[in-house]
Amino acid sequence: MQTRRSWKIVLAILTCNVVLMSASYTMLIPFLPLYLIKELGVAQSDVNMWNGVIFSVSFFIGAIMAPIWGKISDKKGRKLMAVRSSIGLAITYFLGGIVTSPEQLFMVRVLQGFAAGLWASELAIVSASVPAEKMGLSLGIMQAALTSGGVIGPLLGGVLAEVFGMRASFMIAGGALFTISLITIFFVQEPPREAGDVVDRKSVNQMELLKEPVIRQMLILAVLVQMVILILQPIITLYVAQLRGSMENIVLIAGAVFSLGGIAASISAPVWGRMGQKKSFGKIMYVAMGGAGICMLIQAIPNNLFQFAVMQFAGGLFFAGINPSISAVLASNTGSSVRGSIFGMLFSAQQLGSMAGPLLGGAVGTYWGLKEVFVVAGAIMILTSTFVCFTRKEIY
Structure with a gap:
């Protein structure tokens, strides 16, 4: 112990x-x-x-x-x-x-x-x-x-x-x-290993794990969340340039604006984790998803860089509450004997989202427009939040 x-x-x-x-x-x-x-x-x-x-x-x-x-x-x-x-x-x-x-x-x-x-x-x-x-x-x-x-x-x-x-x-x-x-x-x-955990580690079957509703849903959520997080990657520099009306020093400025979300997430992630422990990770998850979705939608509205930067920071505050909640739900619903498999599957889901996000962002930005990328991302997060809100009491 x-x-x-x-x-x-x-x-x-x-x-x-x-x-x-x-x-x-x-x-x-x-x-x-x-x-x-x-x-x-x-x-x-x-x-x-x-x-x-x-x-x-x-x-x-x-x-x-x-x-x-x-x-x-x-x-x-x-x-x-x-x-x-x-x-x-x-x-x-x-x-x-x-x-x-x-x-x-x-x-x-x-x-x-x-x-x-x-x-x-x-x-x-x-x-x-x-x-x-x-x-x-x-x-x-x-x-x-x-x-x-x-x-x-x-x-x-x-x-x-x-x-x-x-x-x-x-x-x-x-x-x-x-x-x-x-x-x-x-x-x-x-x-x-936890007391009473499965001793025969050869019995781990990942397909059996996927039959558990809570595990399956968390992995699907992980794909969607990671996809939305990376959806901005192909268009962030162009969008910042569009708001500024200039390409001068754009790499430095776009990087600084994009990093605001990361700074906010670094500050708020432990707070979300503590709240999830006290209330419930399912509740924290749908609140964070909903807040992140609203922030994404609002980012399609500003016509100046300052407002957009503020919403980048606000979005980071909410996004920080999602992945720790998914990880905690998975950990809470599995024994330590399969924890490696569970987090390996989670990492695989996030990798798939990391592939899909830039592709989706690039396609939407090319064929619809840059602002529409934020609309699509925000809609995905709000729909996901709604789904979690109505299903969480049944399985987690």
């Missing part, structure tokens, strides 16, 4: 790991088009094609592999899977810094898809290590760490690329992931 002091130490260590993990990823991905052009010699006319393929392939492979890695973690241990993923990601980042062609970078991203799963492993360790009454707060803190790294990463990546070059940024990111590996090996223990 984890002592009061030990679970706090585990949570603190894994929170630091998640910040490093998220920052390492986001310090590179936003600059991928520039890396393709300046370092790998891709023509300006071909960069969008290469960027899309290279960006998406890792999500695709990760979505396929995540349930498999999750099932293995239930049999072999969550710590082992965390070390596997962090070492694998470290290697792929190092390789990304020495490639000389877009084809080589594509293969590195394929390997990165196989290495993915660190976030799912960290969630599985935390959910099995903290007391049940602290689950909401702990998952909220982890979500805040993930979001904080997402805010820090692009800023740090921009500075590092300017000072040391983009190839050096890959090496630094690889070093950060290797550091996570060492921290996990020496300072994180395999979490204990």
Whole structure:
């Protein structure tokens, strides 16, 4: 049994790991088009094609592999899977810094898809290590760490690329992931199994898990939420430029505006987690989804950048309450013997949403208009909130 002091130490260590993990990823991905052009010699006319393929392939492979890695973690241990993923990601980042062609970078991203799963492993360790009454707060803190790294990463990546070059940024990111590996090996223990839990771990059947209504619905919600979160990615820069009426310094300004949502989420995620623990995660989920949907709809209205930036911040406050609630519901409705499988399936669902979001946002922005992207995203969140509101009492 984890002592009061030990679970706090585990949570603190894994929170630091998640910040490093998220920052390492986001310090590179936003600059991928520039890396393709300046370092790998891709023509300006071909960069969008290469960027899309290279960006998406890792999500695709990760979505396929995540349930498999999750099932293995239930049999072999969550710590082992965390070390596997962090070492694998470290290697792929190092390789990304020495490639000389877009084809080589594509293969590195394929390997990165196989290495993915660190976030799912960290969630599985935390959910099995903290007391049940602290689950909401702990998952909220982890979500805040993930979001904080997402805010820090692009800023740090921009500075590092300017000072040391983009190839050096890959090496630094690889070093950060290797550091996570060492921290996990020496300072994180395999979490204990719950009393009365299933002993025969070979009996884990993910198709059987999917037959449970609460698990199936949470995974579907995870796809939709992640899709909406990333739906803005292809159009945010163009929309900010449209509101400003100028393309001058647009990358810097769009990045700053987009980061406001991440800053807000970092602040509010632990608060949502604590409220979910006291009231119910289902209630917090539909309130957060509804608020996020309304904020998305309102973002289609402003004709000036300041109002849009304010709503970006407000939207971040609400979005922060959704994913920790989904994770907490899944953890609360499963035993620790299948927790790795559950969070592997959750990660797979989020990867699918990460693929679908930019594609949907790009299509709506191209054929309907930029404002309509926010309308579609807001409508999806409000409909999802309504669904959760009317079904949550039946199953969670």
